[in-house]
Amino acid sequence: MFKTLNVKLLIIAVGIAAIGSASVGTVFASHSFEAGVKGDNIPDNTHVRLDSLTLPPGGVLPVYDASPNFVSGHFLLRAPCDEDHVPTITVIAGHIDESADNTFVDKVPLYYIDHASTADSCVWHAHIPDPLNGGASRVTDVDLINLSGDDVSFNPGDVVDINVQRVLGSIASAPYTESQLPGDLEHGNTVYDLNDDNPDNDGLGFHESA
Secondary structure, three states: OEEEEEOOOOOOOOOOOOOOOOOOOOEEEOOOOOOOOOOOOOOEEEEEEOOOOEEOOOOEEEEEEOOOEEEEEEEEEEEOEOOOOOEOOEEEEEEOOOOHHHOEEEEOOEEEOHHHOOOOOEEEEEEEOOOOOOOOOOEOEEEEEOOOOOOEEOOOOOEEEEEEEEEEEEOOOOOOOOOEOHHHOOOOOOEEOOOOOOHHHOOOOEEEOO
16 A cells, blocks of 8 residues: 655655665664564555645644554655754654553654755654664654744655554554653654764664675
8 A cells, every 4th residue: 555645735646766776884774673564464655745844833743643553664754954964853653642641652763864865954764663772662653743943844855755564563452551742752853874983873773794
């Protein structure tokens, strides 16, 4: 199933240019926690264009909801960023329930992709979930939230793409036992970079090439 969403409420066909096999140095992120398709599971891809959208302070844009299933997959974001490659929007994931007591969300650890970024917008990948680097362990929902205190305006070509590869279980059978709401979080995702000169900024779960 392929769902294409457009925040301007227009149905459009979207082509995604593939990035060639460029060298990324001596390390690369491991996707081993993104369990692949098993049995009759069908991959689910959601593509959300952010062109010209502006989120006010406190604004939330839901981009994926698999409730009651919690899932594993891959997350891509192209969005404005600061000089440290932190997105001006905050990416959160977890479970958003009708009851605040049963809601738990956390910020998603991101990997900055320098060779796919531009002067105006950065590109990040993330693992959903990321058991080694933190964040919510059971993900039914993925959202963008503006915790910056200023309006966040997206550039042409900015996008969210979520590839869900497997359903891991039902939140009804494995509910969170603590609550953490979007308003409990502060602005700014943790950002790792496998291509800079700082090995302490690589995160966990990567492999060194021989």
